[in-house]
Amino acid sequence: MTSDGQKMKKVEIVIEAVMLEEIISIIDQAGAGGYTILPTVTGRGYRGYRSGFELTNVFQNAMVFTLVDEEKALIISQEVKKLIQDYAGVIIITDADVVWPDYQKDR
Amino acid sequence: MTSDGQKMKKVEIVIEAVMLEEIISIIDQAGAGGYTILPTVTGRGYRGYRSGFELTNVFQNAMVFTLVDEEKALIISQEVKKLIQDYAGVIIITDADVVWPDYQKDR
Amino acid sequence: MTSDGQKMKKVEIVIEAVMLEEIISIIDQAGAGGYTILPTVTGRGYRGYRSGFELTNVFQNAMVFTLVDEEKALIISQEVKKLIQDYAGVIIITDADVVWPDYQKDR
Amino acid sequence: MDGNLLTNLVDPPILFFFFGIFARLIKSDLEIPPALTKFFSLYMLMAIGIKGGSGLAESGVSREAVLIIISAIVMATVVPIYSYYILRMRLKNLYDAAAISATYGSVSAITFIASSEFISKLGIPHGGYMAVALVVMESPAIVMAVLLAGMVRSKLALEAKATGSKSNRSLPMKKILHEAFTDGTHLMLIASLLIGVATGMEGKKTMSPFTADIFKGMLAFFLLEMGLSVGSRLREMKEVGVFLLGFGVIMPVINSGVALAIGHFLGFAMGDAYMFMILVASASYIAVPAVVRHAIPEANPSLYFTMALAITFPFNIVFGIPLYYKMVTFVWGA
Amino acid sequence: MDGNLLTNLVDPPILFFFFGIFARLIKSDLEIPPALTKFFSLYMLMAIGIKGGSGLAESGVSREAVLIIISAIVMATVVPIYSYYILRMRLKNLYDAAAISATYGSVSAITFIASSEFISKLGIPHGGYMAVALVVMESPAIVMAVLLAGMVRSKLALEAKATGSKSNRSLPMKKILHEAFTDGTHLMLIASLLIGVATGMEGKKTMSPFTADIFKGMLAFFLLEMGLSVGSRLREMKEVGVFLLGFGVIMPVINSGVALAIGHFLGFAMGDAYMFMILVASASYIAVPAVVRHAIPEANPSLYFTMALAITFPFNIVFGIPLYYKMVTFVWGA
Amino acid sequence: MDGNLLTNLVDPPILFFFFGIFARLIKSDLEIPPALTKFFSLYMLMAIGIKGGSGLAESGVSREAVLIIISAIVMATVVPIYSYYILRMRLKNLYDAAAISATYGSVSAITFIASSEFISKLGIPHGGYMAVALVVMESPAIVMAVLLAGMVRSKLALEAKATGSKSNRSLPMKKILHEAFTDGTHLMLIASLLIGVATGMEGKKTMSPFTADIFKGMLAFFLLEMGLSVGSRLREMKEVGVFLLGFGVIMPVINSGVALAIGHFLGFAMGDAYMFMILVASASYIAVPAVVRHAIPEANPSLYFTMALAITFPFNIVFGIPLYYKMVTFVWGA
């Protein structure tokens, strides 16, 4: 892959919007350096269509991803997996080459 | 990759917003377990800049991704490819490790 | 990977919303065939939480990705890397199989 | 019912509600942007609060006001309990029973508004403290439902003992209470009420071009969105089933009857009694689902949300509003 | 043109339109959030509908009303046909010709509003049924354009025979009709009209603080957004070319002339004739592009959208509104 | 301060501001959708512009108007300079000093509105040209700050010579000027002013149900959002530190004093002098940060934005508005 990138895991999580905060606290507790939120996505899955155009955000999804090393990816996916027994959601893990500013090389 | 994930394809499709429904019906017909929609994205491609800030959604894009096995990825990308001869759009396929809730393991 | 796709790099960039235009001009100058913008994302990183719900877009992020060959990916990531010394942002590079319409095969 | 009562329905906002349902049924792409829906809903609460609060500042807190507010809290606590026991007669998933109970114990601000318009048109006044009753009824039902769900959890844990791999992921009571009381829409109503009390008739006058004059138009848009939402939920009706459908139309009538009895026993004025019936008969589809989704994750939101929004809300708007009026005039003898 | 007529332009909403164009030309980052734009556009349709519908309830359906509505349908069908034949004299891509024809056969609600403000200021009334004419003109043009495009497709298929690798991906007529008739903005206008008819003067009075009093302010914001959109489209003007630019300004005048002749022949009242000219002269940049993008995917939206929005709309607002008035007064002899 | 002055605070919009802060402090999820916030902010500017412009059309441009506008430009240029020299006494990062100076040289439209409401309630008029003063004060401060930052850059470059790996990524002056003058909100105010001048009392009358009658309600929503924003910024207060906190409350008072002296020396009417004090005392949290983030990327927006929004804005609303009134009446002897 591109030379100066750092090999990391990109862990993407689609989740019910009401659970976004718990997901973020899982990510934080795993010691991730950060995360990015896509605040409103919609979708269909095992639990049917989640339209996101209702009066309540109960039927809305959010998406968040975090760039972490393999070990943290495992911790996060295990924790989130427990949550998505009860809540709509899915976890997607891909390999990624991440480029940080120089002064953040130590992540 | 992370141990308990299922190896799948993540098929991402950027498409004119007006064609979102056809894309979804292609995904459904291919037998995908679900999809996630990012309802408003903008972009530039072969057909020029698509700003998304007009009175009509004719110049707007949407994005959708579905997690499927290799075979379905092929079917979907072939079908969508036909559509994007006439409509702005692109198909992106990546390898992904997907973690489902336990009771959905059979996907 | 899926047969008829073209092997490319997907370069994703999360950046302060105010810098979106510079990022796009970097992508354009590198000769990329296009890009896709996710206009409002939020997140946390080295520079703290960027909520996106302020009166000004100074605390908001945007996300953009471009599909390019390895060489251009390198150029873009090097240029953007300079910018994210001063501005919040991160660069993520993944391998992707991209399917274009037939008449665009020459990209 | 005489023609007079059906005039409730020949009102632009109500007609836009039906239009919304229709548009969804014929699969139109009509859509109110979510940002506007959220704004309209905050606007409605501001309007109720300013009106109720300034009325309260004018009238002061009477003995009847206190009685009504206490009755409201009591009913918001008791309705979930008897609802739960009725529901568990037929529902297998007891968490669903608890969650549905919460929505019926709580209230719908838009039903309150529509009834208030209806009764004001008939020239019958009601007190500003009815908005306070609206406020105090929102949360107790949630607390009750959570207690019921806790009961269910303990019971199931006892039964299942070692089987329980699916760990209890419900929130601690403290966090639930925090959510119930700091919920944005809830706070908006409370704040508007207090601001109405603090600024009185002067404040009301300043705000009324915004909160009163253009109110009907904003309501028309909001009810249009409600109609669209109801329309899309109608497809999930088969999931709800006959028993719950029946519950969704019979329960409001029973609840309004209980409220009527209390109002008569305690000697409420007719307008107040009517609004009290409306509060008790209505079910919550905004605040309660938002909290209960966290508090009772085991319950299926397609059930409790659909019942409150797509069954009980339209039932109350179309039949309930004139029916409860018939009931109250029958007893009070207007 | 006398000064009197230019007063049309010294109106805050119209000035905000020019400001919008200017802001884009100097590359300002000014932007109306898309959610608001959508809301304003639904609001405009609600306002037209309530006003027209309640007017209709008042006046009843006269013989002239019926004549006007029939004429409207006829013109919406005929304009695309002759437009198409004019366009194909110079356009190589016949799909573009079909799509452009559709926009010119259909109508612009905002042009209708601006003209209605203009003529009302001059004290000349027009019937509530003009809003019905606005409604019925939206869809026939789409149907015509699709038929024309179908003709083109057959012809090209014949010519190309085995060459045709690019399969026909256009929608079946049934789906196009569904889209044309259930389009959200289209339904909103119809529903508002019907609600206006059903609730009459009473409904109008209830709604008017919202739909009439603050109307000018909402229009100012909407026209500002229109100006911004026009401004950004202006850059794509060179793609349009001299022929289409000429078409975009001459066609409305021709169309208004035809409408004038019909109106005179059938003996319309002057205000009605004027509004009929406006309808026929205006082009659609919201509903038609949304459907035609599906129905005729081979056509380039940068052409038909830009022409309707960035050429014909401003031309009508600035020159058309007073010009057609000159024309109608010349014939009716006001 | 007598009770009379505190009436400023017993106004629904102001109370909604405090409610917003409170809601954030107790971590409520209350939120105004960003699209609406943007709309409200454009609405406010439209309202100021139409009102000021039509007033100006009525009164014409007096000698005092010219003097005030010149004074406004001078103060917007001078305030950043002395602010910078005060700030660099303690701040290590000189870019931060330059950026903060820009916000204090510029102005806050909402503070202007709140003061205008306050003083109008007391029956003291001010000229339409005060809105022009508001306009002309926005940009000079930005230019000054950029010049200061340029100075810093040259100095640091000299000091560091070969060390400088972090290349200068600031924008060229031409682009900064473009941004400063074409900033959307800035243009909206200018355009509304000009439209107000062009359409005069007629235009004002047409627009006033929208721009004046429902104004207080829109302001209430906007101030609620301001309160929410202030509330979330309060957590970043420790980053700001004691020195800057002190600067944020003392500087406005000093600035208002300087403005008072100028106003007295040049013989402004009391209402104009008061509004001039407000302009000079207020700090910009919308336009300036948006431009300065590009123009001085080395500066930390958490400092300059938080100071203007979360310290100086609430200080002015709560204490400044009555305090500056005390000051002006003390000198003018009301």
Ligand SMILES: Nc1ncnc2c1ncn2[C@@H]1O[C@H](COP(=O)(O)O)[C@@H](O)[C@H]1O
């Ligand atoms: N196969 C899939 N591909 C893409 N997104 C999915 C898939 N399955 C589920 N999702 C997303 O995850 C959300 C919750 O899924 P579920 O819990 O299966 O209902 C859905 O609403 C989708 O947004």
Ligand SMILES: Nc1ncnc2c1ncn2[C@@H]1O[C@H](COP(=O)(O)O)[C@@H](O)[C@H]1O
């Ligand atoms: N090279 C690319 N990288 C990322 N997105 C692209 C690329 N090319 C096209 N797109 C996206 O796909 C949409 C349609 O592309 P096109 O059909 O090439 O105009 C664009 O508006 C972009 O959002």
Ligand SMILES: Nc1ncnc2c1ncn2[C@@H]1O[C@H](COP(=O)(O)O)[C@@H](O)[C@H]1O
């Ligand atoms: N580890 C990470 N994972 C995902 N997104 C990140 C990560 N670090 C930073 N970001 C995103 O990049 C933005 C800027 O990062 P930073 O410059 O580190 O503050 C953040 O606001 C996030 O949206």
Ligand code: NA
């Ligand atoms: Na209830």
Ligand code: NA
């Ligand atoms: Na036409």
Ligand code: NA
């Ligand atoms: Na200032």
